[in-house]
Amino acid sequence: RALNSGQIVCLDVSETNDRDNDVKVATGWVDGSVRVFSLDPKEMARFTSSGSSDDASQNGLVHSLLQGNSNFLGISEEFACKEPLLLNGHGSSPVQFVVFDKNKGSVGRLASAGSDGVVILWDVVAETGLFRLLGHRGPVTGISFICPTGSSTSMDGLVTSGADGLVKVWDLNGQCCVQTLTGHRGSVGCLDCSILCPPGEASINTSSSDDTDNKKKWRLVTGCEDGQVRVWSVEDLDTGNTSEEKELTDNDEVFRYVGSLQPPANFSSSSNEGIASIHFHHNGQYVGVCRANDRMIEVYAARSEAEAQKKRRRRLRRRREKQSVAANAAEKGKGKKRGLLDDPESDEEQDKAGSKEEQLAETSPDMVKAMDEFEFCGTIRASHKIRGFAFAPVLERGGGIRVVVALATNALEVHSLPKPSKNTQIAVTSEKVSALDMYGHPTGIRSVSLSSEDSMACTVSKNVVKIWNVSSRSCLRSIAAASGDNISCYCLCAAFLPGNMHVVLGTREGHLMLIDVASGDIVYREENAHDGAIWSLDIRQPSPGQETMSLVTGSADKTVKFFEVESQEGENSRHPMLVHARTLQMSDDVMCVRFSHSTDPTKRLVFVASLDSTIKVFFDDSLKFFLSLYGHKLPVLSFDSSDDDTILASGGADKSIKIFGLDFGDTHRTLYGHKDSITDLRFVKRTHNFFTCSKDSTVRFWDGDRFQQILLLNGHASEVCSLAVSRTGAFVLSGGMDRQVRVWERTKDIVFLDEERERELEEVFDKVDGSKRDENTSDVLLQAQKDGDEGLDADDETDEKPQSEAAVKQSILSVSAGDRIMEAVELADEESKEIAAFKKLQEDKSGDNRRAPNPMLFGMDPSQYVLWVLRSVKSVDLEQSLLVLPLKHVERLMHYLILLLRAGKGVELCAKISVFLIKAHQAQIVANRTMMAPLRELQTLVRMRTTEIRDTAGFNIAAMRVIARIANEKKNERINYEEKSMTDIW
Secondary structure (H helix, E strand, C coil), X not given: CHHHCCCEEEEEECCXXXXXXXXXXXXXXXXXXXXXXXXXXXXXXXXXXXXXXXXXXXXXXXXXXXXXXXXXXXXXXXXXXXXXXXXECCCCCCEEEXXXXXXXXXXXXXXEEECCCEEEEEXXXXXXXXXXXXXXXXXXXXXXXXXXXXXXXXXXXXXXXXXXXXXXXXXXXXXXXXXXXXXXXXXXXXXXXXXXXXXXXXXXXCCCCHHHHHCCEEEEEEEXXXXXXXXXXXXXXXXXXXXXXXXXXXXXXXXXXXXXXXXCCCCCCCCCCCEEEEEECCXXXXXXXXXXXXXXXXXXXXXXXXXXXXXXXXXXXXXXXXXXXXXXXXXXXXCCCCCCCCCCCCHHHXXXXXXXXXXXXXXXXXXXXXXXXXXXXXXXXXXXXXXXXXXXXXXXXXXXXXXXXXXXXXXXXXXXXXXXXXXXXCCEECEEEEEECCCCCCCCCCEEEECCCCCEEEEECCCEEEEEXXXXXXXXXXXXXXXXXXXXXXXXXXXXXXXXXXEEEEECCCCEXXXXXXXXXXXXXXXXXXXXXXXXXXXXXXXXXXXXXXXXXXXXXXXXXXXXXXXXXXXXXXXXXXXXXXXXXXXXXXXXXXXXXXXXXXXXXXXXXXXXXXXXXXXXXXXXXXXXXXXXXCCEEEEEECCCCCEEEEEXXXXXXXXXXXXXXXXXXXXXXXXXXXXXXXXCCCCCEEEEEECCCEEEEEECCCCEEEEEEECCCCXXXXXXXXXXXXXXXXXXXXXXXXXXXXXXXXXXXXXXXXXXXXXXXXHHHHHCCCCCHHHHHHHHHHHHCCCCCCCCHHHCCCCEECCCCCCHHHHHHHHHHHHHHHHHHHHHHHHHHHHHHHHHHCCCCCCCCCHHHCCCCHXXXXXXXXXXXXXXXXXXXXXXXXXXXXXXXXXXXXXXXXXXXXXXXXXXXXXXXXXXXXXXXXXXXXHHHHHHHHHHHHHHHHHHHHHHHHHXXXXXXXXXXXXXXXXXXXXXXXXXXXXXCC
């Protein structure tokens, strides 16, 4: 359920380190949540293994319940239990970016940004949020961590860009914005920041000395919708020697504008388009720029320091020559009059019309511009429009690079860009190395069908047909659907012929095609089988003793045609062909057509749904009219009958599902639940349960006997067009316009309808709460501070909204956690009162009777039970759950915290909760004099217990360092196993 909550917008992968070999993958979702997955090295080895693709349990690519081996079920259950880390903080706004901090010294720090302009910093190790940064007035379009260092100072920073046209530099230690970069003409689409490492210098990963760290050149590259790629630099945070560096230091500026990246004059590109993505290479030597709606990527290489200075001197020399020529021309033409509309005569006058930043950059002789440090080295040209790209982390032989490009056609391409030679000035063009285009449809999926034994699946889109192996989820064939004149055809429906050797296709052009699954060739074409689009087709179940196969097609030309499947003559005798047998004329366009499941030819029926919102039933043998099923207000788009042919369920464009009886054609019930048109409906074999899919991007499971909805399956990002149910009902395939095929597998979990209704209500409440203003922790703390301070004016500085606040959000989970804490405190109070009353009674009567403990406490003490409930609350929801508690329960909770600290149990959690409760309820606690004595004891206990934990951790760390040092000393010594004497390492 956690992975079917919506669409993934962005992702990022952390780097492995020596402490933790797990690879963490952070994903941002449309519903505003951030999920972090952990992959251990063994699992990664299974992902990259070259085992058989038929065995999903060996290669690790897919965990499926379809395998029949004994030990696979345990593996699947183990995989199902590995839930990702869920971080909620963005409310209902989609998460636009997630970025791990890959700088040295930072472990498990993650930044996420949403479309509401909020940036949240997370601690993945502690599984909690640190704080959120407020400043952008629109969606955040880019995030990058920076760590510039000086000779004596360093900065832990973050750079963000937004659609409001601003780039903000944040100091994470102070949680404030230290600089805002302006000058962009429009929204900033992307940014990236990295250490510049030209060829020949130490790379980012190998530079470890202090001298090298102080000379790191950080460069920030931003892309704007005006097509300009601007470069900003930060070299040293200390006060420099030159006047320019002093000026920058006095202004407290971190970044300095150094110019823009411009392709050569002979380079043809769509420069008017905005910049879509910018990425630095992992070694800091290259930067790639991709424009929106473009097929090319511009690649720039960093020059060495000597080459950059040489380029700067050459540029300044040319500038002086131009200025001298302009001065001589001005002296000669002093007496000449000029009009207001005359063009400027010199380059100097043209420079005056530029922006102020460009003038400052030109007038500073010591400034190194962006084009002095970067040079245009080549382009990468893809076959289609580019959606995104990434540099491969390794270099090729000869200094070339590889780039992975994501295309708009749902495909990936790998391009190789060789290193340009120094003798030639011609830009280098990339070469496509490989492409991954089999694993996804370029357009939306219109139909999904399964083979008779559920081993293969066929999916069709605009002009592509793909055959899949269901067990391994791998694509077996990718076939282009084309007519005899090699004209691509738009496929609308498909089905496997009996025997599962061939697939029949129906197209929008009215053609019927037969595809051989083994070879992937189109073995037969029935062109112009219909004069309109073929919206539906169905295969007739063969009768006992009958070898002929037939299919029925329904088209927009108001006809229903029946075709017999026969063998071809001559060389292609092993391939079938279609022979037209009968035609049924209708009064309106045919939207859907189906055969009944009866194998008796005299009882077999044909169902036809037309554009007049009715379903007409005919006998198959004589095509005699039998029933007319009506009740829909809009055309019926799909229907299906049960195995026993007693009921028929239909779904239409009126968002309703009607269940008809096939004995008299009466309507049993009308079901509502979908929010848009129902596109497909399929019954589960040997039951009256059925699945429906709709344009509202949901799949629903219904009970046709009790007329209730059983399950609601979310996961598709767009409308769902087709369904395919296995013959055993073990899994369901759904395909939609989001170009993905989802496999829904039946588990052993028991479904309770009441719990499903409660879950739906919780989702509705979450949406209502998300639409309102979120109550954040900083607002509560600020209000508490205002209530505690007297005499504050309305125009005081405390009324200003802070730039940062707590990274938490109130949700159903936090509210339910608060309810559990209140219930635990009340149960603990009742148990404490009963224990005290029992002890008093024992003292009065001097009896030895034993008291039965409360079973709700699971045999634990009251304080220990409170600690158990507090530990069951997730770290992300802990603060918001504590804000739900009223002051009465806060006082009782502090009493139990004191008891726990006296016993030394849960010291870290108790100290954290104590500090937060005092901050949140400071005004009420100060006003209540009865809590002064418990607060003094709590202060003493927190200091004492935290000091003990600190000393214990320090002692253990020192001991581990001693063990590691002795192990390193004796690692290379030769061991004499004959000597059995043991030496004490202490």
